[in-house]
Amino acid sequence: MRKIVLPAVIIVSSILLLTKIFYLQVIDETLKLKAENNAIKKVFDFPERGYIYDRNGKLLVANQPSYDIMVVPREIKDIDTTEFCNLLHISKEYFIKKIEKANIYSPRLPSVFLSQLNKAEYAAFQEKERKFEGFYTQKRALRDYQVKECANIFGFITQANEAIINKNPYYNPGDLIGKQGVEQEYEEILRGVKGVKYLLRDKHNKIIGPYKNGEFDTIAQQGKDLTLTIDHELQKYGTELMINKRGGIVAIEPKSGEILALVSAPTYDPAMLVGRQRSKNYTALYNDSISKPLFDRGLLAQYPPGSPFKIITGLIGLQEKVITTETGFMCHHGFSYGGGRFMKCHDSGLSKLNNGIYNSCNTYFCSVYRNTIDKYNNSSKGVDIWANHVKSFGLGDYMGTDLPVGKKGNIPTSKTYNKIYPNWRWKGSTIISNGIGQGETLTTPIQLANMMAVVANQGYYYTPHIVKKIKGQPLDKKFTTKHYSTINKQHFPPMIQGLADVYNVGTASSLRVEGLQICGKTGTAENKIRVAGKTYQLKDHSIFVAFAPKENPTIAIAVFIENGYWGNRWAGPIATLMVEKYINGKITRKDLETTMLNGSLLPEYEKIENIIFQRFPEQKKESDSLKKIETAIGEARKEEESN
Numbered sequence: 001m002r003k004i005v006l007p008a009v010i011i012v013s014s015i016l017l018l019t020k021i022f023y024l025q026v027i028d029e030t031l032k033l034k035a036e037n038n039a040i041k042k043v044f045d046f047p048e049r050g051y052i053y054d055r056n057g058k059l060l061v062a063n064q065p066s067y068d069i070m071v072v073p074r075e076i077k078d079i080d081t082t083e084f085c086n087l088l089h090i091s092k093e094y095f096i097k098k099i100e101k102a103n104i105y106s107p108r109l110p111s112v113f114l115s116q117l118n119k120a121e122y123a124a125f126q127e128k129e130r131k132f133e134g135f136y137t138q139k140r141a142l143r144d145y146q147v148k149e150c151a152n153i154f155g156f157i158t159q160a161n162e163a164i165i166n167k168n169p170y171y172n173p174g175d176l177i178g179k180q181g182v183e184q185e186y187e188e189i190l191r192g193v194k195g196v197k198y199l200l201r202d203k204h205n206k207i208i209g210p211y212k213n214g215e216f217d218t219i220a221q222q223g224k225d226l227t228l229t230i231d232h233e234l235q236k237y238g239t240e241l242m243i244n245k246r247g248g249i250v251a252i253e254p255k256s257g258e259i260l261a262l263v264s265a266p267t268y269d270p271a272m273l274v275g276r277q278r279s280k281n282y283t284a285l286y287n288d289s290i291s292k293p294l295f296d297r298g299l300l301a302q303y304p305p306g307s308p309f310k311i312i313t314g315l316i317g318l319q320e321k322v323i324t325t326e327t328g329f330m331c332h333h334g335f336s337y338g339g340g341r342f343m344k345c346h347d348s349g350l351s352k353l354n355n356g357i358y359n360s361c362n363t364y365f366c367s368v369y370r371n372t373i374d375k376y377n378n379s380s381k382g383v384d385i386w387a388n389h390v391k392s393f394g395l396g397d398y399m400g401t402d403l404p405v406g407k408k409g410n411i412p413t414s415k416t417y418n419k420i421y422p423n424w425r426w427k428g429s430t431i432i433s434n435g436i437g438q439g440e441t442l443t444t445p446i447q448l449a450n451m452m453a454v455v456a457n458q459g460y461y462y463t464p465h466i467v468k469k470i471k472g473q474p475l476d477k478k479f480t481t482k483h484y485s486t487i488n489k490q491h492f493p494p495m496i497q498g499l500a501d502v503y504n505v506g507t508a509s510s511l512r513v514e515g516l517q518i519c520g521k522t523g524t525a526e527n528k529i530r531v532a533g534k535t536y537q538l539k540d541h542s543i544f545v546a547f548a549p550k551e552n553p554t555i556a557i558a559v560f561i562e563n564g565y566w567g568n569r570w571a572g573p574i575a576t577l578m579v580e581k582y583i584n585g586k587i588t589r590k591d592l593e594t595t596m597l598n599g600s601l602l603p604e605y606e607k608i609e610n611i612i613f614q615r616f617p618e619q620k621k622e623s624d625s626l627k628k629i630e631t632a633i634g635e636a637r638k639e640e641e642s643n
Contacts, residue, residue: 043197044194045194046138046140047191047192050225050226051226055228055230056232060228061154065140066118068115069136070135071135073103076135083128088114140176148239148269151267151269152180152298154183156179158176158179160174175194178190181404182226182466185402196216197210197217198217226471227469227470229256229260234581235261235262237577243600244599247561249559250298250557251557251578254555257479258468259464260555262299264295264297266293300444303442304439304442307567308544308545309441312389313435315491317368319487320372322375325494330351333346335363335366335367337429343362343436345361347359347361351363353498358499358504370428381414383413383431387411396410401466407444409442409447449558452556455495455496457553458489459484459487460482460484462483502521508572513579517549518550518576519550520547521546523543524565527540532614539565541564543558544567544574545559554582558575559571562605570599577592
């Protein structure tokens with residue numbers, strides 16, 4: 001048996017080995033291609049990234065030619081490094097550092113030595129390129145930003161880092177990739193597919209022609225164009241209104257969820273992150289920890305929603321049947337609650353739903369909230385039911401937009417308060433601040449804009465999104481799917497009338513636009529910071545939410561102005577102007593426009609910086625004034641004594 005088995009094993013093994021060798025040497029050409037790599041130069045053909053347009057067809061982002069200097073370390077011959085460095089305006093230290101880095105990556109493979117040269121820099125190098133063996137230029141397309149107002153929306157282009165290269169085999173050292181904004185979210189669509197050419201070299205490293213007559217070559221596929229939902233004219237106008245202010249503006253088309261404007265202030269020119277100075281510029285923007293120009297406040301900033309949250313408080317009260325539109329609560333310039341505590345209110349008299357909204361009565365909505373929570377014998381159950389209603393408006397969770405960043409905000413539940421009050425039987429009055437948008441409740445501007453879209457639609461919304469159309473490709477179905485709130489449709493009309501009366505007779509009556517019925521709500525949110533173990537009370541945030549027209553709304557908007565005092569001082573006028581601009585295409589409230597365009601909150605922000613850095617110039621001024629007074633008193637006394 002052994003005499004048969006042993007020869008059989010040898011024969012079978014030999015057949016398998018020969019078959020594998022035949023496959024590798026004859027059938028599988030890719031291995032042969034790798035083996036001949038020393039004689040083959042692989043050249044990539046980088047496609048143009050897709051163009052980006054606004055909803056009206058305006059070109060926002062195009063491309064411009066750029067050039068990278070590539071290096072293959074083992075091919076470097078005796079070159080004049082001084083001339084090379086002078087030609088490219090780099091130091092000798094930089095030269096050595098880049099060559100060492102390229103060697104670590106691979107002495108045989110090309111890597112980027114210097115990226116994003118412009119036409120003039122490329123022309124100067126090209127004239128003497130033959131003198132520098134081991135170096136060659138590679139053409140790329142860089143972004144050419146046609147507008148300055150959408151930096152937070154676009155994002156930017158940067159080189160793929162080592163982590164990305166290790167994770168995704170598509171990218172090689174020096175390849176460009178989208179970072180932040182739509183450039184990141186739609187990277188695979190915008191980038192296209194790069195082509196590859198295999199060129200045969202002779203023993204002197206000279207290119208002698210295509211390898212295998214181009215059998216393995218691939219053609220570059222241009223990136224697909226994107227049409228954004230953004231109205232550039234509205235975006236530009238919002239950016240102008242936000243000069244010398246900090247905050248965010250988010251405008252949404254209620255019937256589609258399309259984002260019409262996404263303004264974050266302060267902002268920057270996206271062209272700053274293109275070219276050889278991009279790294280220096282990015283570092284400067286990143287290190288600005290005070291104004292935070294890279295921080296998209298419309299998506300990431302979490303604020304107490306303030307009085308606009310009273311809209312949800314009222315709707316939940318109607319849904320839970322703890323009030324009707326005719327239920328009234330007496331207000332005596334404030335609301336008394338547990339332990340003799342008192343919440344001030346600028347209103348007084350009997351408040352019902354309608355005048356409670358347009359006068360923004362704290363007493364009315366605190367009463368509604370308390371009754372909602374205390375409707376149930378168990379406060380934990382009450383607050384969880386309330387929280388579920390709130391979350392159905394898109395609050396307290398990620399919005400699911402087609403942008404790579406966002407924040408959840410916070411809608412507290414029974415778990416929140418069981419943790420805060422572990423040994424105390426809390427109830428509605430304990431957590432009363434939630435009813436007026438304070439307490440533990442936090443929202444982002446985009447969440448509040450979406451909340452107004454729900455009200456405008458009388459009960460539903462579409463997930464907000466920034467891309468309207470992808471050339472040759474449908475949108476994700478999640479952006480065309482309705483999401484319904486837990487509030488019945490019949491409860492929205494009386495709330496909408498109250499919001500219209502905010503402009504007619506209420507807290508925003510000074511902001512009325514002739515011939516345009518806007519539904520809105522003013523808001524103010526308390527603002528404190530803690531520095532060096534001490535709490536400082538800052539100027540309140542100015543908040544305003546709105547939609548218009550009242551019938552068949554086409555825009556819902558939320559405006560947050562940091563340290564903007566109260567709702568109708570800064571946020572209200574800006575929201576009103578944005579709405580009028582979008583609907584009418586022109587501005588009739590020139591008085592508001594002039595004030596907003598020329599207005600500045602920089603003195604308020606300077607005060608905050610002084611607190612952060614523990615500088616108190618006002619104290620010095622006050623001290624100086626006291627000294628002057630004391631001196632004057634002293635001189636008066638001397639004069640009196642002499643007389």
